[in-house]
Amino acid sequence: MTAIQVTGLSKSHQAFEAVKGISFEVAEGEIFALLGRNGAGKTTTVEVLAGFQRAGGGTVRVLGLDPYADRAALRRRTGIMLQEAGFFPDLTVAQTVDTWRDFTAAPRPRDEALDLAGLTGRAGTQVRQLSGGEKRRLDLALALLGRPEVLFLDEPTAGMDPEARRATWDVVRDLAGQGTTILLTTHYLEEAQRLASAMAIMDEGVIVASGGMAETLATRGGRVAFVLPAGVDPGDLPMPATVEGGHAVCHAEDPDLAAQTLLTWAAERGLRLAGLEVRAATLEDLFLDLPGRVR
Numbered sequence: 001m002t003a004i005q006v007t008g009l010s011k012s013h014q015a016f017e018a019v020k021g022i023s024f025e026v027a028e029g030e031i032f033a034l035l036g037r038n039g040a041g042k043t044t045t046v047e048v049l050a051g052f053q054r055a056g057g058g059t060v061r062v063l064g065l066d067p068y069a070d071r072a073a074l075r076r077r078t079g080i081m082l083q084e085a086g087f088f089p090d091l092t093v094a095q096t097v098d099t100w101r102d103f104t105a106a107p108r109p110r111d112e113a114l115d116l117a118g119l120t121g122r123a124g125t126q127v128r129q130l131s132g133g134e135k136r137r138l139d140l141a142l143a144l145l146g147r148p149e150v151l152f153l154d155e156p157t158a159g160m161d162p163e164a165r166r167a168t169w170d171v172v173r174d175l176a177g178q179g180t181t182i183l184l185t186t187h188y189l190e191e192a193q194r195l196a197s198a199m200a201i202m203d204e205g206v207i208v209a210s211g212g213m214a215e216t217l218a219t220r221g222g223r224v225a226f227v228l229p230a231g232v233d234p235g236d237l238p239m240p241a242t243v244e245g246g247h248a249v250c251h252a253e254d255p256d257l258a259a260q261t262l263l264t265w266a267a268e269r270g271l272r273l274a275g276l277e278v279r280a281a282t283l284e285d286l287f288l289d290l291p292g293r294v295r
């Protein structure tokens with residue numbers, strides 16, 4: 001079933017059209033990444049989906065409801081983690097969660113929410129003493145309190161260290177595994193690639209690429225890189241290559257086959273391909289290939 005449906009959505013801030021007629025769907029239980037450089041229109045889209053702003057044009061449905069007109073009904077079924085959390089700095093983490101629990105129907109127990117967000121050891125800490133990444137975790141704990149069916153995460157791991165980021169990925173995956181639909185925005189392409197099964201890349205208010213993550217990347221082939229052996233001219237290689245910092249890079253539809261061809265070619269000449277790296281296309285490759293280098 002479709003959990004989020006966006007059809008021809010547009011939204012202006014005063015005279016500025018931040019979102020210009022975008023369409024996409026997110027299936028129930030799916031993790032969907034909305035990507036794009038600063039100012040692309042991601043947060044505006046999330047704010048419309050969360051019912052904070054009314055759609056300017058087009059239609060938006062979340063769990064079959066209009067997020068703006070039906071926001072009271074949807075608030076009980078959705079969770080949101082926005083970029084700027086408005087916490088009370090003097091409250092402790094536990095007090096903050098308890099305050100939010102009072103406003104949440106059938107909330108999770110405080111300890112469960114803190115545990116999910118990796119904040120168990122910080123329950124007694126004042127919010128003002130939390131690091132930036134810990135504040136993001138507190139935000140996540142609050143977004144999870146109501147066991148939402150749909151969760152909006154706007155840059156959920158910004159400022160987190162690699163360990164906290166990975167722990168958050170596990171939480172997000174577990175939630176999706178339990179059927180929660182998750183729409184996230186992120187500037188960490190590795191995060192999007194690891195977590196999301198579908199994505200849309202926005203630029204200046206429009207979607208410039210979208211589709212299933214694995215399918216989209218599979219159509220882009222991959223690359224083989226190695227240290228260009230001394231005395232070898234890139235033109236001598238059995239396939240076109242670019243040279244970046246002494247490394248030859250060959251793009252190929254089938255990178256494994258390309259690596260075999262290169263290794264055979266090298267063996268016949270008694271050459272070694274040091275630092276050989278074979279990999280499928282990444283989301284970063286996709287971004288770099290987009291017109292105008294969307295980032």
Ligand SMILES: Nc1ncnc2c1ncn2[C@@H]1O[C@H](COP(=O)(O)OP(=O)(O)OP(=O)(O)O)[C@@H](O)[C@H]1O
Pocket residue numbers: 013014016018036037038039040041042043044045
């Ligand atoms: N309240 C507002 N008033 C006027 N312009 C706004 C407002 N909110 C956003 N904008 C503009 O709309 C455009 C889209 O902003 P938005 O926050 O949706 O982008 P984003 O893709 O989320 O960017 P980022 O990655 O930096 O968070 C930007 O050019 C921004 O300056």
